[in-house]
Each structure stands twice: as structure tokens, then as C-alpha cells.
Amino acid sequence: MAKQKRDAEATKAKILASAITLFSKNGFDATTGDDIAKESGFNKALIYYYFKNKAGLYGSVMSTLFDSIYKEVIDSKKCCDSATAELRAFIETYAGYAQKQPYFPALLLRELSDSGTHLPEMMFESMRRLFVLLSDILRKGEEEGVFKKSIPMVLHFMIVGTLNLLVTTQQLRAKAAKEDTQIDTCSDCPMDEIAEYIFTTIKTALEVK
Amino acid sequence: MAKQKRDAEATKAKILASAITLFSKNGFDATTGDDIAKESGFNKALIYYYFKNKAGLYGSVMSTLFDSIYKEVIDSKKCCDSATAELRAFIETYAGYAQKQPYFPALLLRELSDSGTHLPEMMFESMRRLFVLLSDILRKGEEEGVFKKSIPMVLHFMIVGTLNLLVTTQQLRAKAAKEDTQIDTCSDCPMDEIAEYIFTTIKTALEVK
DNA sequence: GCTATAATTAATTAAATAGTTAATTATGCT
DNA sequence: AGCATAATTAACTATTTAATTAATTATAGC
Numbered sequence: 001m002a003k004q005k006r007d008a009e010a011t012k013a014k015i016l017a018s019a020i021t022l023f024s025k026n027g028f029d030a031t032t033g034d035d036i037a038k039e040s041g042f043n044k045a046l047i048y049y050y051f052k053n054k055a056g057l058y059g060s061v062m063s064t065l066f067d068s069i070y071k072e073v074i075d076s077k078k079c080c081d082s083a084t085a086e087l088r089a090f091i092e093t094y095a096g097y098a099q100k101q102p103y104f105p106a107l108l109l110r111e112l113s114d115s116g117t118h119l120p121e122m123m124f125e126s127m128r129r130l131f132v133l134l135s136d137i138l139r140k141g142e143e144e145g146v147f148k149k150s151i152p153m154v155l156h157f158m159i160v161g162t163l164n165l166l167v168t169t170q171q172l173r174a175k176a177a178k179e180d181t182q183i184d185t186c187s188d189c190p191m192d193e194i195a196e197y198i199f200t201t202i203k204t205a206l207e208v209k
Numbered sequence: 210m211a212k213q214k215r216d217a218e219a220t221k222a223k224i225l226a227s228a229i230t231l232f233s234k235n236g237f238d239a240t241t242g243d244d245i246a247k248e249s250g251f252n253k254a255l256i257y258y259y260f261k262n263k264a265g266l267y268g269s270v271m272s273t274l275f276d277s278i279y280k281e282v283i284d285s286k287k288c289c290d291s292a293t294a295e296l297r298a299f300i301e302t303y304a305g306y307a308q309k310q311p312y313f314p315a316l317l318l319r320e321l322s323d324s325g326t327h328l329p330e331m332m333f334e335s336m337r338r339l340f341v342l343l344s345d346i347l348r349k350g351e352e353e354g355v356f357k358k359s360i361p362m363v364l365h366f367m368i369v370g371t372l373n374l375l376v377t378t379q380q381l382r383a384k385a386a387k388e389d390t391q392i393d394t395c396s397d398c399p400m401d402e403i404a405e406y407i408f409t410t411i412k413t414a415l416e417v418k
Numbered sequence: 419g420c421t422a423t424a425a426t427t428a429a430t431t432a433a434a435t436a437g438t439t440a441a442t443t444a445t446g447c448t
Numbered sequence: 449a450g451c452a453t454a455a456t457t458a459a460c461t462a463t464t465t466a467a468t469t470a471a472t473t474a475t476a477g478c
Binding site (some may be wrong): 214215241242243253254256257262265 | 434435436437438439443444445
């Protein structure tokens, strides 16, 4: 099939992609329908044709991103035989995703700051699912006798929060490093090294000696 | 002096206080001048009389909060004789502040998500100052021979990011706990226990054995 | 080729909101 | 008391923007 002049699915996808870019760059409120229309190359009315309204489009953006990260984390779990390996996979996968989709952390942090104003239910469910995955790993580690008792919620934020913040602050940290060479903002640290460092830190604290 | 009908300083302070409340609850964009006027009980034009404009008011909000947390952290450092004690004081003080001023974490996280769109310079300086404090503690610990070499930027976010997220998600976590009693979202955890847990986790990882 | 329908657009509406202005009221000073 | 000035207000303006509508264009099935 040759290139079509009209392709509903492609149009919808393009609008969604543009929305992901703009919402993450500027947030929900500071992104206008006109911005999205311009970025996508389609008329603004198509937002309302394909998505119920601006909030609906935002919801689609979030579930798209959450679904894909959840799938990746679930997938990465398969090839592990111990809680320690699963923990490493969890952190590495999340880090890889945050790097691959650097808009996601900004969106997530903003949403958490808002207590999920824009998408109460979906957000909620997705966050919970991800947290349950980590909780299971930690519980499994305790059962295996390799992990101490921990506070899973705190560890979850130590992993996910830290990774998100490192990604969103990348530019700021690069700027800070340029202005003041005394200070080490880790602005050139590769993501996988950071992930490894977080893993080691948490593993060390969890280990039963 | 008796209660005055007009008190410029008090008015300005009231507007600032209202702005802190509303900006932190709803963010910069979603907070209107009318909201602030209503909350403060004064006319909207006074925002422009006492502060240059909405962005100026926002800037005042942020520097007020940043100044006060910085002072508290500096203060807490005084009564410590070792790097370990300073690290604990840093974490405890930040945790205490975040609990006392629960609007601050939301504002900070939002600002970081935006890469400091609304207040490039001030924000920047304040973040840096706080980070330098932690870096110094870690370096001191290395010199004392009690801390391993670390990645200060990552540890900084593991502390500050985690605390901020725990505070901002308080309501969400409480809701999650109510809906699903299987899951432990740490919704009743006292802040000082959380701070202690974070401290122990990081200290353990830093210790030279 | 014709027709029903799906996709797309231009133009418009109605509401919200940042910022201004000119008038009004209180206060301190002499 | 009266005056200059500081504090406060009500009303308004200009702009932005989410959402709608009615018209237009392409497409697929017959």
C-alpha cells in the first residue's frame, strides 16, 4: 500500500506523539491545543475528534508510557533466578527506560507533585503495579534469607525517584558543571553506571551479614 | 500598638503566605491571581503593587522557602563532630523541614520537572548550595576514613528526592493503603523513622568494612 | 462514476485570566 | 484640621485558549 493522503491511525499516533513531547516538555497546563496541532501538523479539531478532550489526550499519553514501562520491567524479570538478580534487573530496566523516554520522568514527577489531579485512577493503578513488583522482589529476598527486612516504599522512591530526578535534571546539572568546575554534578555519568551504583548501594544496605 | 486597619508589611506577608499555599497545591500555571486575592482577602491589584508580577511573586515564594531550609540545615550542622553525625543531621533536618512545610516538596519537584523554567538563577543557586553541603560531608567522611568513595549527586537525590516524594505522595499513599490493605505504602510511617531508615541505608552503603 | 461516510479544516464562541487604571480610603505629619 | 502620600479597591482591557460547528475533501464499497 502506497503512502496515503489520509490515514486515521497514523494521524492519531502523530497527535499522541506530539502530545507526549509537548506535555513532557511543558506540562499539562502550559501545553495548548494549538501547540499540539502545530507540532503534529494537523488541525486542532482532530484532538477532539480522536480524543475526548485535552484531559483525555493527556490520559492516553500517560497510559501509553506507563504500559510500556510496566511491560519492560515485567519482561526483564523473566531471566532472573534470584531476588538479587531481579532487583538489579528492576533498577536497570527502569533506568534504561527513563533514558530512552526522557520525557517520562518529568511527566511522572509533575503528576506526583499534583497528587494526580489530572488522572486520578489510571495513574494510581499504574504506580501501584510497579510498586508491587518491587515489593515482591524484596519479600522474595527475605524468604531466600538474603535480604533484611526493609521499608519497601522508601526503597521504591530511592530507586525510582532518584532515577527520575537524575534524568529530569540532566540539563540543569550540565549547566551547573559548566559554571562551576569545582562541583561534580555527575553530568557525564552514563545511565548504566548510575543504575549500577544505585543497585550496589541498596543491595549493600539490604544484605544480611 | 493596636490592630491597624492598614499594615503594608502584614498585607505583603499575607499575600506571600497565600501564594505559598496555592502555588504548592496547584502549581504556577493553575494558580490564578484571583485565587491568591481571594485566599489572602486582599484585592488582586495588590499582587502587582507589592510584587512586580505573578512570576515575581512566585520567585519570592521560592526564595523564602529555600532560604529557610538552607538556614536550618546550616544550623543543624553546628552540633556535630563527625561526618556520620553531620550526615544524620542533614537528613533529619531536611525531613523535618519537609514535614513542617509540606508545600515545599511539591514546588521543588515541579520546578525540577520544568528544568527551572520560572526561576532560572535563584533556583539554581539554592539547589547548588544545598548540594555543596552534602558533598562536603561526604568528602569529610572520606578524609576521616569512615566513608567509601561515593557519587554525591546520586546520594543527594536518594536523600532529598526520596523525602520530597514521600511527602508529596502522602495523600496518594494513604488512599492506596485504604483501598488495598495487602499493600504497605508506609502511609502511617512517622517522618523521623523514615529519616532514620534513609540514614541507616546510606550509612551502611558508605561504611568501609 | 456515485454515494455514504470517514477524515480534515477554517472560523468562531465563550470563558478565563494576567495585568492596568483611575478612583477611593486610611495614615502620618505639621 | 488639612495635606501629601501610602494602601486598597472596583472595574476594565486585551489576550489566550479549550472546545464547537459547519463546511470541505478524500476514501472505500458498490
